[in-house]
Amino acid sequence: MPDPKSLIASNIKDKELVSVRRQELVNAAVELFVRKGFHKTTVREIAREFGMSMGTLYDYIRTKEDILFLVCDHISKSVSDKLQSTLTGKKDPAENLRNAIRDYFTIIDEIEDYTLLLYQETKSLNREERKYVLDAENGLVDIFEGIITQGIKEKIFHIDKETARLLAHNIMVEGQMWAFRRWALRKNFTLKQYIKLQTDLITKALR
Amino acid sequence: MPDPKSLIASNIKDKELVSVRRQELVNAAVELFVRKGFHKTTVREIAREFGMSMGTLYDYIRTKEDILFLVCDHISKSVSDKLQSTLTGKKDPAENLRNAIRDYFTIIDEIEDYTLLLYQETKSLNREERKYVLDAENGLVDIFEGIITQGIKEKIFHIDKETARLLAHNIMVEGQMWAFRRWALRKNFTLKQYIKLQTDLITKALR
Amino acid sequence: MPDPKSLIASNIKDKELVSVRRQELVNAAVELFVRKGFHKTTVREIAREFGMSMGTLYDYIRTKEDILFLVCDHISKSVSDKLQSTLTGKKDPAENLRNAIRDYFTIIDEIEDYTLLLYQETKSLNREERKYVLDAENGLVDIFEGIITQGIKEKIFHIDKETARLLAHNIMVEGQMWAFRRWALRKNFTLKQYIKLQTDLITKALR
Amino acid sequence: MPDPKSLIASNIKDKELVSVRRQELVNAAVELFVRKGFHKTTVREIAREFGMSMGTLYDYIRTKEDILFLVCDHISKSVSDKLQSTLTGKKDPAENLRNAIRDYFTIIDEIEDYTLLLYQETKSLNREERKYVLDAENGLVDIFEGIITQGIKEKIFHIDKETARLLAHNIMVEGQMWAFRRWALRKNFTLKQYIKLQTDLITKALR
DNA sequence: TATGAATGAGACTTCATTCAT
DNA sequence: TATGAATGAAGTCTCATTCAT
Numbered sequence: 127m128p129d130p131k132s133l134i135a136s137n138i139k140d141k142e143l144v145s146v147r148r149q150e151l152v153n154a155a156v157e158l159f160v161r162k163g164f165h166k167t168t169v170r171e172i173a174r175e176f177g178m179s180m181g182t183l184y185d186y187i188r189t190k191e192d193i194l195f196l197v198c199d200h201i202s203k204s205v206s207d208k209l210q211s212t213l214t215g216k217k218d219p220a221e222n223l224r225n226a227i228r229d230y231f232t233i234i235d236e237i238e239d240y241t242l243l244l245y246q247e248t249k250s251l252n253r254e255e256r257k258y259v260l261d262a263e264n265g266l267v268d269i270f271e272g273i274i275t276q277g278i279k280e281k282i283f284h285i286d287k288e289t290a291r292l293l294a295h296n297i298m299v300e301g302q303m304w305a306f307r308r309w310a311l312r313k314n315f316t317l318k319q320y321i322k323l324q325t326d327l328i329t330k331a332l333r
Numbered sequence: 334m335p336d337p338k339s340l341i342a343s344n345i346k347d348k349e350l351v352s353v354r355r356q357e358l359v360n361a362a363v364e365l366f367v368r369k370g371f372h373k374t375t376v377r378e379i380a381r382e383f384g385m386s387m388g389t390l391y392d393y394i395r396t397k398e399d400i401l402f403l404v405c406d407h408i409s410k411s412v413s414d415k416l417q418s419t420l421t422g423k424k425d426p427a428e429n430l431r432n433a434i435r436d437y438f439t440i441i442d443e444i445e446d447y448t449l450l451l452y453q454e455t456k457s458l459n460r461e462e463r464k465y466v467l468d469a470e471n472g473l474v475d476i477f478e479g480i481i482t483q484g485i486k487e488k489i490f491h492i493d494k495e496t497a498r499l500l501a502h503n504i505m506v507e508g509q510m511w512a513f514r515r516w517a518l519r520k521n522f523t524l525k526q527y528i529k530l531q532t533d534l535i536t537k538a539l540r
Numbered sequence: 541m542p543d544p545k546s547l548i549a550s551n552i553k554d555k556e557l558v559s560v561r562r563q564e565l566v567n568a569a570v571e572l573f574v575r576k577g578f579h580k581t582t583v584r585e586i587a588r589e590f591g592m593s594m595g596t597l598y599d600y601i602r603t604k605e606d607i608l609f610l611v612c613d614h615i616s617k618s619v620s621d622k623l624q625s626t627l628t629g630k631k632d633p634a635e636n637l638r639n640a641i642r643d644y645f646t647i648i649d650e651i652e653d654y655t656l657l658l659y660q661e662t663k664s665l666n667r668e669e670r671k672y673v674l675d676a677e678n679g680l681v682d683i684f685e686g687i688i689t690q691g692i693k694e695k696i697f698h699i700d701k702e703t704a705r706l707l708a709h710n711i712m713v714e715g716q717m718w719a720f721r722r723w724a725l726r727k728n729f730t731l732k733q734y735i736k737l738q739t740d741l742i743t744k745a746l747r
Numbered sequence: 748m749p750d751p752k753s754l755i756a757s758n759i760k761d762k763e764l765v766s767v768r769r770q771e772l773v774n775a776a777v778e779l780f781v782r783k784g785f786h787k788t789t790v791r792e793i794a795r796e797f798g799m800s801m802g803t804l805y806d807y808i809r810t811k812e813d814i815l816f817l818v819c820d821h822i823s824k825s826v827s828d829k830l831q832s833t834l835t836g837k838k839d840p841a842e843n844l845r846n847a848i849r850d851y852f853t854i855i856d857e858i859e860d861y862t863l864l865l866y867q868e869t870k871s872l873n874r875e876e877r878k879y880v881l882d883a884e885n886g887l888v889d890i891f892e893g894i895i896t897q898g899i900k901e902k903i904f905h906i907d908k909e910t911a912r913l914l915a916h917n918i919m920v921e922g923q924m925w926a927f928r929r930w931a932l933r934k935n936f937t938l939k940q941y942i943k944l945q946t947d948l949i950t951k952a953l954r
Numbered sequence: 955t956a957t958g959a960a961t962g963a964g965a966c967t968t969c970a971t972t973c974a975t
Numbered sequence: 976t977a978t979g980a981a982t983g984a985a986g987t988c989t990c991a992t993t994c995a996t
Contacts, residue, residue: 137791138980163456165372169966179982184967246456249370260516267517291521292530299510300503307502309467310474314498323499331534345955376991377551386957387992397991552959577870579786583987593961598988660870663784674930681931705935706944709928710921717920723881724888728912737913745948759976790970800978801971811970 131199133254134192137185147186151176152200155193160239164194164247195255198248201240202262208233209266219277220329226273227297227328228321230266234301235317241305263298270294274332283332293331300324341399344392354393358383359407362400367446371401371454402462405455408447409469415440416473426484427536433480434504434535435528437473441508442524448512470505477501481539490539500538507531545613547668548606551599561600565590566614569607574653578608578661609669612662615654616676622647623680633691634743640687641711641742642735644680648715649731655719677712684708688746697746707745714738755813758806768807772797773821776814781860785815785868816876819869822861823883829854830887840898841950847894848918848949849942851887855922856938862926884919891915895953904953914952921945 131148138144154175158167169190173183187193212229216222234241248259271294277283278290285293304311304320311320345351361382365374376397380390394400419436423429441448455466478501484490485497492500511518511527518527545562552558568589572581583604587597601607626643630636648655662673685708691697692704699707718725718734725734759765775796779788790811794804808814833850837843855862869880892915898904899911906914925932925941932941 139978140980143980168964170964180967181969181983182981185980188967190966246453249453264517288521288526289530289534292527293534295510295514295517296503296507296531296534299506299514303502303506307506310471310502311499314495319495320499323496324503327496327500327503327538330540331537333537347955375989380958387959388957388994389955391992392955395992553957554959557959582985584985594988595962595990596960599959602988604987660867663867678931702935702940703944703948706941707948709924709932710917710945710948713920713924713928714917717916721916721920724885725913725916728909733909734913737910738917741910741914741917741952744954745951747951761976789968794979801980802973802978803976805971806976809971 131196133258134195135188144186148196149200151183151186151193152196156197156200156240156243159194159197159247160243164250169193191250191252191255194247195251195258198244198251198255198259199262201237201244202259204237204240205233206262206265209269213269219273219280219282223270223273223277223328224325226270227301227325230297230301231304231317231321231324234304238305238308241302245302245306267291267294267298270297277332285332293328297328341402342395351393355403356407358390358393358400359403363404363407363447363450366401366404366454367450371457376400398458398462401454402458402465405451405458405462405466406469408444408451409466411444411447412440413469413472416476420476426480426487426489430477430480430484430535431532433477434508434532437477437504437508438511438524438528438531441511445512445515448509452509452513474498474501474505477504484539492539500535504535545610547672548609549602558600562610563614565597565600565607566610570611570614570654570657573608573611573661574657578664583607605664605666605669608661609665609672612658612665612669612673613676615651615658616673618651618654619647620676620679623683627683633687633694633696637684637687637691637742638739640684641715641739644711644715645718645731645735645738648718652719652722655716659716659720681705681708681712684711691746699746707742711742755816756809765807769817770821772804772807772814773817777818777821777861777864780815780818780868781864785871790814812872812876815868816872816879819865819872819876819880820883822858822865823880825858825861826854827883827886830890834890840894840901840903844891844894844898844949845946847891848922848946851891851918851922852925852938852942852945855925859926859929862923866923866927888912888915888919891918898953906953914949918949 131145136144138147151172154177155167155172158171158175169183170180172193173180176183187196209226209230213226214222216225244259248256251259271291274283274285274290274293275287278285278287283290304317315323343351345354358379361384362374362379365378365382376390377387379400380387383390394403416433416437420433421429423432451466455463458466478498481490481492481497481500482494485492485494490497511524522530545559550558552561565586568591569581569586572585572589583597584594586607587594590597601610623640623644627640628636630639658673662670665673685705688697688699688704688707689701692699692701697704718731729737757765759768772793775798776788776793779792779796790804791801793814794801797804808817830847830851834847835843837846865880869877872880892912895904895906895911895914896908899906899908904911925938936944
């Protein structure tokens with residue numbers, strides 16, 4: 127998989143600089159997008175937050191949508207990286223799954239605003255860019271599915287392969303819903319409770 | 334709860350006419366929003382599809398966002414109404430739940446595009462309008478929660494009250510994810526399979 | 541041949557109004573284009589001269605190039621119309637030719653600035669639009685060729701058919717060069733002299 | 748006549764280097780101008796084609812228009828030089844004229860694109876620069892006029908002095924029209940035919 | 955009540971030119 | 976002398992909303 131960022135043309139020759147500046151750009155844009163949404167944020171505002179002129183901003187991207195892509199890609203990668211780094215090669219699939227769920231939900235909680243953004247604005251990306259982001263998502267589903275499948279092999283979990291895939295999807299969505307249904311869930315649960323209850327439900331379903 | 338539509342001012346005195354026209358307006362707008370998204374649809378396009386002039390359109394609403402609200406409210410109500418109408422007062426909570434899940438998922442599948450729209454554009458509503466839509470959502474959660482609670486009372490389901498609320502949320506989201514993760518789920522499951530597998534997982538969790 | 545103006549989309553429904561306003565638009569733009577050239581004239585300037593807002597201007601056209609097309613088409617039609625109206629069905633081809641040359645050169649002289657504009661900016665039109673303008677030009681060539689051909693038939697002119705076509709082109713270009721080489725020709729000739737000398741040269745070539 | 752190129756200031760001291768680089772610059776720019784027109788070609792593109800940085804490019808010129816002037820001057824000089832080099836001091840003015848016409852038209856045909864460019868973009872030059880280019884043109888007119896005048900003196904051609912000047916202009920324009928009316932002329936004539944027919948017409952006019 | 959032409963602010967984007975390194 | 980990142984003014988175009996008829 128080629129680096130998605132190389133999809134985006136730039137006038138600047140110094141690749142290193144492009145990389146650094148784009149990171150700064152993402153940092154500037156993400157806050158605005160979270161606060162106002164992609165469509166209601168103007169490029170001028172982003173440039174101001176970016177601390178550079180409009181012209182300079184456009185030396186690093188070609189269109190406003192490129193910025194959205196950089197932002198979405200960043201968030202998406204960020205979740206993947208964080209989750210990957212917490213995954214240990216523990217032996218017990220049951221414990222592995224519990225830990226993965228806990229870590230994933232915790233990450234979501236930490237970057238709740240970003241999750242929401244990724245969730246709501248991905249549709250504004252073009253085909254190719256959207257595919258990148260969704261592929262990253264799929265990578266996460268694969269992780270959960272892998273753990274469950276291991277448990278099935280070891281006869282610890284008692285569901286079939288198809289259900290394993292579905293359950294992996296469910297876990298992903300249950301993580302995300304902690305962000306996008308916060309208005310309702312926060313009234314009833316703390317993160318800790320939420321993790322515990324969801325984990326219990328999943329565990330029971332695996333018996 | 335006051336009729337949400339009365340939130341939106343109108344120049345027209347004849348309440349009956351307002352109601353009829355707004356329904357036509359919603360029908361015109363919803364197709365466009367589904368196809369192009371709210372932000373990329375222009376009021377001019379809506380007026381054309383609506384078969385009325387810009388001026389007349391603005392006799393029934395005040396801002397473009399009002400249209401979005403009418404649309405979201407309509408979709409949201411539509412799901413509630415359909416689901417309510419299939420709910421029977423059967424005695425067995427287990428069967429009631431199975432039926433409700435099946436009916437809800439089926440409704441989602443039927444109006445998949447609308448669900449997606451509701452899902453992605455609600456954020457563009459203002460505080461007050463968004464609250465309306467989310468309240469309607471909550472009504473659905475209550476329905477599922479009610480069935481589960483009944484099962485708990487009858488000692489058929491073995492989970493606590495808090496988990497019941499959470500499970501109700503889960504069911505809602507699992508219905509919606511059939512729409513918003515269709516790009517992934519459709520590869521692996523038909524609607525029928527999806528309903529069966531999710532129902533099984535929920536059933537196991539209730540034991 | 542469909543009316544070229546119908547090639548250009550408009551937001552305005554009243555066809556009559558579109559026609560009137562476009563004429564006003566052409567009048568506003570042509571002066572600016574003559575003075576500053578197409579590229580150096582801004583749409584804002586055109587709107588100001590047009591006496592309407594930018595938005596309104598763009599209700600009558602879609603792009604800046606549309607304005608250029610309207611202008612070029614107008615000039616081109618204008619020359620054709622004027623020439624056509626002076627053409628009499630006189631019997632003597634020699635006299636007909638002399639008159640046509642005189643009238644054509646005189647028209648060019650009258651709208652010298654416009655001729656120059658047409659001449660220099662046609663290249664900025666897109667394929668289809670350029671074709672329209674060039675086709676109109678060809679119509680004029682045909683007129684001159686027709687007169688010459690008639691003279692050949694009547695054994696008054698002694699050149700072959702191919703040369704007749706070429707000579708028709710020459711006459712066209714000799715008319716235009718009165719505009720685009722004015723910096724040189726005006727030093728040596730008045731319009732009257734120019735017409736006489738060119739007519740004499742052509743007449744001798746026809747012997 | 749001072750060297751036109753000295754009109755354009757340069758940061759670089761080494762006159763020799765300036766001259767060499769400017770020639771390379773012209774070569775780079777002319778292709779782009781032919782393909783896209785002056786206004787639609789960006790300085791960045793020219794620099795890239797030139798193989799130098801923006802900064803370096805601007806060491807050799809002051810404004811984008813300077814480049815256009817260098818290009819126009821180059822083309823204009825190029826035609827003059829080529830034509831001069833073919834002119835022989837033959838004795839017979841009639842043959843001299845035929846040869847000059849043939850050579851001139853042939854040169855035009857060879858650098859048709861450049862002729863067109865010169866023709867269409869001269870207007871974008873400023874007063875002073877445009878004068879340079881037009882003066883070079885006049886030099887060519889003088890050449891043709893000279894040959895004709897010689898013929899008049901030798902009683903071979905039978906037209907007056909004023910007509911001689913006009914005819915010289917006509918010849919120039921008839922050469923150029925082979926380029927700028929190619930869309931029409933190429934349908935009917937090859938270069939060879941075109942030369943022959945135009946030469947015949949001119950010859951007849953001289954009798 | 956209905957029409958649709960008119961508004962004008964503001965959106966995104968480009969690009970000739972400069973200047974610190 | 977050479978580089979190329981940075982500038983910022985200006986360009987074209989859009990569109991939600993209004994109001995005279």
